[in-house]
Amino acid sequence: MARVLGREDCIKEFWDVLHKIRNGRHELELETYIKVLERFLNRKMIAEAVNLYEFAMGSSEKPSPQDFVFLLRKTVVSRDPDLNLITRVVRIFINAGNSIKGQVFDTVLKSLRSVGKLAECDKILKAMEEGGFVADSSVHDRVVVGLCSAGRLDDALEYLDNVEKAGYSLDPKTWASLVQKHSRAGKLEMALQCFYKMIERKDGENVGCAFDVLVNGFCQKNRAKDAYKILKDLVTKKNVEPWQSTYKFLIERLVSQGNIKEACSLLGLMKSHGYPPFVDPFIGYMSKSGTVDDALSFLKAVTGKEFPSKTVFLHMFEELLKAGRHELAHNILSKSPGCVRNHADVLDLFYSMKPDDATAAAA
Structure with missing residues (x-):
């Protein structure tokens, strides 16, 4: 009977049947749950699907963790995702004694990307957190990268800044991704601002990847001399240690443009970091x-x-x-x-x- 009534024109009757089943100390068959849930989802009846999931999780034979992930994905990619429903799905699953790993959020991100809604990943995470999901630094890393990929660069920087102020330490590659996206968008000053914020958080340590991206960004815009000035200032005043490959790349650019004085100055900075002088571009020039x-x-x-x-x-x-x-x-x-x-x-x-x-x- 429940299978037959599980449709939009018989919702009241459907729930009456389910409550009678529960009051009679009977169980909703798992096969029935799966059939009706699929019908609800196919007909975009997301709220009813969540209600059904909650009902089924109160049974002795509960839906599997895979069923939870399936419903969460469907809720996330609905036309106008209801954040409250996302929170409910997560809370129902956790209240049943389960935990949610970071891989689940990876699945959510893939689903968002598949429907062109990656820009909403921060809102989705917040809804999941309100349901009890505990995000670690790696999850926040993925949100920043997701916002960058969606073109929300200013929001990505603000999100990253707030997360690190809250005590999380994000991967240096996440900072590098943000710097790179700003550079490719032609926003070099914003990219530089991102890097300065990174230095404040990291105290000049583990910033080589992001700095390499920054230098490349300036050079791609024919601003090698500006990149040189930034490097010299950061090395002498902020104790930043560029990668050897960063030095080599910038020296090659400066020499090819005839900026020998600046390139020679970099040789001294290289030596201060224990790198051997990079002589080949000079000899060729x-x-x-x-x-x-x-x-x-x-x-x-x-x-x-x-x-x-x-x-x-x-x-x-x-x-x-x-x-x-x-x-x-x-x-x-x-x-x-x-x-x-x-x-x-x-x-x-x-x-x-x-x-x-x-x-x-x-x-």
Whole structure:
């Protein structure tokens, strides 16, 4: 009888039957529950479906956890999701002695994404929390990423900020995602603001990923010099430690644009973090269009007790001579320290690659 009456035009009669079953100390068959629930959901009768679920959870043979997830997903993706119904579904499940793991929220996010409603993920989580779901940091991470993916960047930043103020510590990659989304949207100043907020929360630790994204964002907008200024300021004043790959990427961009002074300055910062100097872009630049002053600035930047500067001199002289920039090589040599000018390997290199030999090598 319950199966027959479980439709919108017989709702009152349907519930009368169910109450008689319960009062007569009988049970609603699980198969009947499943059939009627599917009918309710197919006909968009979400409230009735939740009422039926609550009734079934009061039976000795309760719906399975999978049934809970199924109903939650259907409630979430309904045309105008009723947050109160979402709260009820969660509360019913938890009050029956169950717990909800973070994977359930992953399923909810997938459902929201499938119907283009990812922008509502923060509201859905709040409704679930009101029902007793306890979200951990990883769940909040997913909400921030979801809001970013939905284009709600300002809301994502506000959400992240509030969550961390509440005592949660979100994954640095979540911050990086927010910085990246702002950068790709052309909102570089907002991306920078996000990063500064991250530093406040993380005290300059574990920020390498987000900073790498920030530097890339500025460089993509042809603002490598601005990225350099930001990096220098953050390293010297905020104790930020960029990744080695971040240094390399920015040095390559600066050198390719002829900003040798700034690129040389980064070599000193690299050394302060224990990274070996990144010399290849400089050598390539010198062999094509570098000047004596460029070369001397570069060589001064890489000279130090721990770095074999003579090796760099030899490498640069060799590339200059191969490229036929014989005059430039000699000018640099004349202004080099005596230990370099008189070094046997340097003298042998210049002798072996006289102008005619250098031309042949270049060919």
